[in-house]
Amino acid sequence: MRKALIALALAQAAQFPAFAADASSGPPDDLEALKLADESTGDAPQQAQPWRVFVEAAAGRGRLRGGDSRFGLVRGALDARADVMLTNGLRAVFSDRLDLVDSDGVPPGKNINTLREAYLSWARSDDQIFDLGRVNLRNGAAMGYNPTDWFKEDALRAIVNPDPAVIRENRQGTVVVQAQQLWVRASLTAAFSPRLARSGDEATFALNAGATNPSNRWLLAGSYKFADKFNPQWLIHGGADTSTQVGLNISTLIGDATVAFGEFSAGKGTSLISQALAVAEAPSYQQRAAAGLTYTTAFKLSLTAEFEYSSAAPVGDDWNALSAPARQQVLAKSQALQELPSRTQWFIFATWDDLFVQRLSASGFVRRDLETRSSAMWLEARYRWERTDLALQWQLLSGPPGSVYHAAPQQKTGQVVLRVYF
Numbered sequence: 207m208r209k210a211l212i213a214l215a216l217a218q219a220a221q222f223p224a225f226a227a228d229a230s231s232g233p234p235d236d237l238e239a240l241k242l243a244d245e246s247t248g249d250a251p252q253q254a255q256p257w258r259v260f261v262e263a264a265a266g267r268g269r270l271r272g273g274d275s276r277f278g279l280v281r282g283a284l285d286a287r288a289d290v291m292l293t294n295g296l297r298a299v300f301s302d303r304l305d306l307v308d309s310d311g312v313p314p315g316k317n318i319n320t321l322r323e324a325y326l327s328w329a330r331s332d333d334q335i336f337d338l339g340r341v342n343l344r345n346g347a348a349m350g351y352n353p354t355d356w357f358k359e360d361a362l363r364a365i366v367n368p369d370p371a372v373i374r375e376n377r378q379g380t381v382v383v384q385a386q387q388l389w390v391r392a393s394l395t396a397a398f399s400p401r402l403a404r405s406g407d408e409a410t411f412a413l414n415a416g417a418t419n420p421s422n423r424w425l426l427a428g429s430y431k432f433a434d435k436f437n438p439q440w441l442i443h444g445g446a447d448t449s450t451q452v453g454l455n456i457s458t459l460i461g462d463a464t465v466a467f468g469e470f471s472a473g474k475g476t477s478l479i480s481q482a483l484a485v486a487e488a489p490s491y492q493q494r495a496a497a498g499l500t501y502t503t504a505f506k507l508s509l510t511a512e513f514e515y516s517s518a519a520p521v522g523d524d525w526n527a528l529s530a531p532a533r534q535q536v537l538a539k540s541q542a543l544q545e546l547p548s549r550t551q552w553f554i555f556a557t558w559d560d561l562f563v564q565r566l567s568a569s570g571f572v573r574r575d576l577e578t579r580s581s582a583m584w585l586e587a588r589y590r591w592e593r594t595d596l597a598l599q600w601q602l603l604s605g606p607p608g609s610v611y612h613a614a615p616q617q618k619t620g621q622v623v624l625r626v627y628f
Contacts, residue, residue, distance in 0.1 A: 257288040259628045266599075266621025268311055271614070277311040279621060283366070297327040301342075303376060305364045312615040319411045320363040323379045333388040340418070342379035343397060345427065345441060346469050346496075347455040350553030350573065351514040351546060353471035353494035354453035356425070356443045357399070358544040360406065360417040368584045368601060369569065370555070373544070380418045391431040399423045401446070421447040435459040441471075449474035449489060460499075468497040478519050478547070482539035483532060492518045494546075498553075506559040514553055516546040522577040525610060533613040548577040548610045565590045580605025580612055595625040 262283040269276050285303045292298050301322040309315030325339025346352030350370050361377035384397040403416030423445030431437040441453035451473030460466050472493045480487035498512030520528075520536065525548065528536065540547035557569035570585035581604050588597040601619045605612040 256290050259286045260625050262625045264621050264623040266619060268619035269617045270312060271617045279309040282306045295329040300324050317410045318364040320378055335386045337384040340379040340381050344374055347457045347467040348469045348496035348512055349510050349555055350512050351496045353469050354441050354455055360542055378418050393429050395427045397425045421445050423448055463502050465500045470495045478540060479536055482536040508557050510555040512553040514546055514551045519546045519549045521549045525578055537613050548575045550576040575610045578609035580609035582611050593627040597623040
């Protein structure tokens with residue numbers, strides 16, 4: 207049963223990976239990372255610390271598309287998290303990352319600080335919780351693409367890794383007032399995100415509230431546990447500039463090692479092409495979905511296969527009608543919105559812990575665009591000591607000329623990443 211629970215956690219934990227010329231590295235950022243690193247030594251489990259700080263350095267080379275145009279990448283990062291009990295029932299959560307990047311890729315590297323979370327959480331009772339501040343609201347049962355994760359749009363300040371879990375963890379939170387009520391078999395969450403600014407701010411230390419809080423928005427999410435292995439979640443989202451959207455998340459165990467999951471959303475909206483090219487278009491009903499399976503073996507290998515669909519993304523004929531500059535704009539917009547750049551895709555993800563030797567892990571994904579037959583691939587090998595990680599990463603965007611991922615200026619990147627925990 208334990209491996210099934212691991213698979214269920216994996217199925218809940220991801221987001222659509224972004225692709226950029228200066229994509230850099232880093233494993234999933236959560237407060238358990240240091241604890242897991244310590245436990246991997248074979249010692250007795252240790253209690254998780256209320257804070258976690260690490261520094262990271264990366265260096266690599268890449269190739270731009272066309273000719274033999276190569277670029278270099280050097281990056282340093284300071285990452286800090288804290289989750290502290292102030293008084294009985296009152297927590298303070300803070301999460302921030304500073305990335306210093308020197309790259310002559312496209313786009314060039316830049317220094318960016320991302321305030322991921324900064325909020326107070328008050329547990330009025332064991333079954334009633336209130337949050338106030340910048341919170342990273344994450345919803346979705348799928349791994350590679352999350353149609354119900356509406357607050358993901360424009361939330362990325364820096365791409366530190368194309369791993370979906372890292373993308374999801376390292377984005378900016380949204381300033382909200384949030385309340386959660388728990389029952390024995392059900393839960394209900396309500397969140398309100400106020401308008402704070404109309405446009406984003408690219409300055410290094412900007413709070414960038416115009417990206418995360420551009421208008422008044424709200425979210426209701428409720429779940430009911432029908433059985434031990436079946437606890438679906440229903441969602442409804444809307445706002446001043448957002449048509450009402452409805453969503454559904456489902457995940458269930460199949461046997462002891464397989465998780466089946468599905469995610470669906472529907473509501474009025476405009477196409478990705480119209481948003482990217484600022485073309486006027488009447489809103490129409492759009493549907494988005496992701497469904498798949500995660501299988502976890504007894505030897506610590508987990509495999510996920512996921513089918514993804516978005517009616518707002520272009521089909522092959524729509525894409526082929528675009529000019530080369532327009533294709534780059536559409537691809538960049540899909541990255542900013544963390545949406546699919548083509549109507550249908552397959553996403554395959556694998557992770558293997560203790561590969562050949564203890565402390566060595568490998569992970570990677572292949573994303574296959576079914577409209578224009580292009581692919582995005584990423585691989586990582588990581589070795590963990592007690593407080594140090596060393597990783598090798600490789601990324602490739604391939605496809606025939608004119609295809610979706612061929613439109614990216616970056617063709618491939620390789621880099622070495624060193625992380626040290628304090």
